[in-house]
Amino acid sequence: MKNVHAESDARAQNQSKPTIEKEKSYRELIENLNDIVYTTDDKAIVTWVSPNISRLSGYTPDEVIGKNFIDFVAPDDLTGRIDQFLKILGGTTQATEYRLVTKTGEIKWARTNGRPIRREGRVVGVQGILVDITDQKKTEEALRQSEEKYRILVQHAKDAIFVIQEERIRFMNPKASEILGYTCEGIADRSFIDFVHPDDRAAIVDRYIRRLRGEPLSDQISFRILNKDGDVRDVDLNAVLISWEKKPAILNFLRDITRHNQMEAQLRYAQKMEALGTLAGGIAHNFNNLLMGIHGNVSLSLMRLDPSASSIKYLENINKLVESGSRLTHQLLDSARGGSCEFGTVDVNQLVREVSETLTATKKHIRLHPRLSEKxxxxxxxxxxxxxxxxxxxxxxxxxxxxxxxxxIETSALTGAGARGKAALSSHRTYVLLKVSDGGTGIPEKNLDRIFEPFFTTKGLENGTGLGLSTAYGIAKSHYGDIAVESEVDKGSSFFVYLPASEDGLAATETMKVSEAATGQGTILLVDDDASVIETSAELLELMGFAVLTASCGPDALGTFLKKWQLIDLVILDLIMPEMSGKALYHQMKKINPGVKVLLSSGFSVSGEAEDLLRIGCHGFIQKPYDIKQLSATIVDILSAE
Structure with a gap:
């Protein structure tokens, strides 16, 4: 793949406003958490830390970033932290508690949960969440020193604190009541195991028995609980063996980490999508080059065959398949753009027709039935x-x-007054409705008001991110429309997407015919590193009447242009090439001939680098695979322009 990292950087610079707003929301979420998010490289140098580090340490992010994390660790805990860091670099997730030194020299306790950052199969750093547990440590000390101090701290602690004795909850603070959904009186000596997720109960019971025996166990464990409403929550539990009313008991400190886990899942999802986007873009680019070679050879064959030849229909069928493949690569490129927003006129019926084939290919056990309104x-x-x-x-x-x-999948047109469900629309405006219905399991009524919430999923974090429907909701809203749902358990669901109709009127029902390939004259320098593109495109250009010079790389093209720039009327320039990029070659040619006319060509869509070059003087862009009619029309337009 050709310089996919450069292309990814270009796409990142072209992010749309909705993407920026989404990133802003994620950043605000991180900045408003009580906990601290951080990353380091493989040398333990801090590469990023959330702003609330100042609450814990007194240092600003700028004072922390670029320094080794060991600079902030209390000397007595340094060996353990280094050992933990090396284990994470070895590929394991590690959690530990340690003391750090603040800017004023104060000692504070922190708990960190770190995991390796992998890129291309290699661990390149560490990412994690840092939690201030100073209050928790003070609570433990207070229990040994003073009953009164203990009660004050426990009642106002941010963590849930409760005592388990003989498998029953004997005491809990207000935070524990909030998490579990019960008051201390209402819990009536209920077993804590009742609140543990069924899949985690055996491990928790075993741990409880072993701790009562006095076995040395780590203080922390993570598992899932079920609250009064039946919601699954992820929690961290720290436990200490104590004496409660002269009997052995376990003092527990529990923190709800559901949101933290969701954020980590979103981070992993974003990294995965970035990698997939890069891969998809590279595949689409290379595949478009292959399609260009096929399409060019078919076009040459059609031009040379007698119109009455029986093989013409087979060649035309190949061209149709090339066009179908081109649509697939366009969809890959749209995904690889990373959410950049390009508004234009969209024929919804045509979009449904084109996408239907791709959709059914992803889930072959599902039969898709488009029901499209004609007008x-x-x-x-x-x-x-x-x-x-x-x-x-x-x-x-x-x-x-x-x-x-x-x-x-159904389409229709209606006014906002005719919308179904809870859609918030202008009653007098015309909207296009996209309705997607299934005969599946349906959605329980209690979940209907939550299905468009980010991260909400009934599949579990391992099977879904809870972002699919929230993304659809966000897109509908960003287009000044809305989305609603109707569902019945065991009968299926229907989603209604309302999008404002364009003022330009009805969608065209016929495709405008493209004129026959135009002819011309002059000299064209064709620059492309793909031999099949060079061979077919050069011959097509010669059949159109042009003299053609070719170059398969930037340096060769620059050498040819330097010698013959006065003869060259147009340069058709591939953007992505080894040795010298199309952008670098363009700037070099501009130095030789400031008036050079350049038509950009790429298997990628027009975005990022291509848009930049068009703004500073390139005369056009044509995306592979292009046909002879499209190519000739574009060339004639450029050469005939003043």
């Missing part, structure tokens, strides 16, 4: 994002029918 307006929208809405709703429907079934 509906276009919409002003980002095509890739509306495709994402369709994909998310389809996958949601497929998950509801693991044994297969039917999904119906």
């Amino acid at each position: 509906i307006p276009c919409i002003q929208a980002d095509r890739g994002q509306i495709e994402q809405v369709l994909l998310n709703l389809f996958l949601n429907a497929a998950d509801a029918m693991p044994d297969g079934g039917n999904v119906f």
